[in-house]
Amino acid sequence: MGGKNRAMPSLHSDNAAEEFVATSDLTQYDLSGFKPMRFEIEPKGAALNMRLPASLLDAVKARAKAKGIPYTRYVRMLLETDVAQRP
Template structure:
């Protein structure tokens, strides 16, 4: 696909203005699926980890731009799903 890239927006107004145009020529290969968390989190897990492991998890989560608790939950979900 050789369509347009989505620019980075500095304000919500810029994003809204972008969405008001014809977007049929966008390069959709630039998008990644984003899992939405619809199920409520009713159970809680507390665990002790070595500081080095926790810091490594936090670093990986930061690289992905998500909170480290969400990253840990994603790792667990992926393992259970066999991915």
């Protein structure tokens, strides 16, 4: 075949996606538009409660919305990224 030139079909359920992956040659599809997705598997056993200026919280919510994720996940992502960096 001619390489990665086929568009991915819209898959509207887990079952449809599972069947598609099981029966398709994914090397024939253009995956360049895909974005990495993080799955949260570790259970959350602790909570953080903090007070912020409303303007900062609004800015955080706007950034999270632009990324298409809930703002609490965005804040956790920022914390994880910072902690993972070497000092």
